[in-house]
Amino acid sequence: MSVQGKDFTSRVTVADGAWGTELDKLGCPPGYCREEWNISQPDRVRQVAEAYVAAGAQIILTNTFSGNRITLAKHGHGEEVRAFNRAGAEISKQAAAGKALVFGSIGPTGKMVMMGEIGEDELYEVFKEQATALAEGGADALVLETMTELAEVCAAVQAAKGTGLAVAASMTYDSGKDKTSTMMGVTPEQAVEALLAAGADIIGCNCGIGIDNYIQVAAKMRAVTDRPIWVKANAGLPEIEGDKIVYRMTPTEFAQKAQQLVTAGANIVGGCCGTSPEFIAALREAVCR
Numbered sequence: 001m002s003v004q005g006k007d008f009t010s011r012v013t014v015a016d017g018a019w020g021t022e023l024d025k026l027g028c029p030p031g032y033c034r035e036e037w038n039i040s041q042p043d044r045v046r047q048v049a050e051a052y053v054a055a056g057a058q059i060i061l062t063n064t065f066s067g068n069r070i071t072l073a074k075h076g077h078g079e080e081v082r083a084f085n086r087a088g089a090e091i092s093k094q095a096a097a098g099k100a101l102v103f104g105s106i107g108p109t110g111k112m113v114m115m116g117e118i119g120e121d122e123l124y125e126v127f128k129e130q131a132t133a134l135a136e137g138g139a140d141a142l143v144l145e146t147m148t149e150l151a152e153v154c155a156a157v158q159a160a161k162g163t164g165l166a167v168a169a170s171m172t173y174d175s176g177k178d179k180t181s182t183m184m185g186v187t188p189e190q191a192v193e194a195l196l197a198a199g200a201d202i203i204g205c206n207c208g209i210g211i212d213n214y215i216q217v218a219a220k221m222r223a224v225t226d227r228p229i230w231v232k233a234n235a236g237l238p239e240i241e242g243d244k245i246v247y248r249m250t251p252t253e254f255a256q257k258a259q260q261l262v263t264a265g266a267n268i269v270g271g272c273c274g275t276s277p278e279f280i281a282a283l284r285e286a287v288c289r
């Protein structure tokens, strides 16, 4: 497996950090459909992408995390899947300007198969629609991220693979005795097996309770697969301050910990909640010398 000639296993690749908080800093109102900005505020979205490229990210994502039909419909944009995702991929490709790969971001629908809220066939169709639009917009690969239910992410992998692009499948691990299982009790080893069987090319973990935890998760994954491992951790453990969630880890601390992630087996490292271009600049400096 390679994306534009990169196989990710011979050296470390740096990915970008959080998008939501960066868009919020540029004035995206709380609760607003951020994907709508791909149409109405493309320059501001491009600014986020460009900041990550300038910081040294070799992979950037797209402003399409909630760009599936089910989530967009909550904002009255259920018919805009194609337009929002195509535009999101095009904006990131322009910002990357050949200096970074663009992975189209696909997040969860918020509906659970286990609770009987949705079926796998419907999920497949929902993700196929989004993945197809990202591919049309020029994405180099796709990433399914912040996934919590194995049935959902497997349906998404199958749908995403239909585009012919390489697919990274990243779940959140924050539960169980040592906090290395998903919310529903799936271990990293079980996830690797199921996601590879579904067709994923890259296996990963993102969001969660901080980078220390993902050093353990990456090691567990590395023990059972030779495939590239993708890790985008949050900037430490989230803390509640008043009505806000805050992350106290500094870019320097994050970058130091990331070296341990690489030692544990991670090939692609970036950041999730609480990270910014400053974190990615420090990360690039620390892991790509």
Ligand SMILES: [Zn+2]
Pocket: 206, 207, 208, 234, 272, 273
């Ligand atoms: Zn996150």
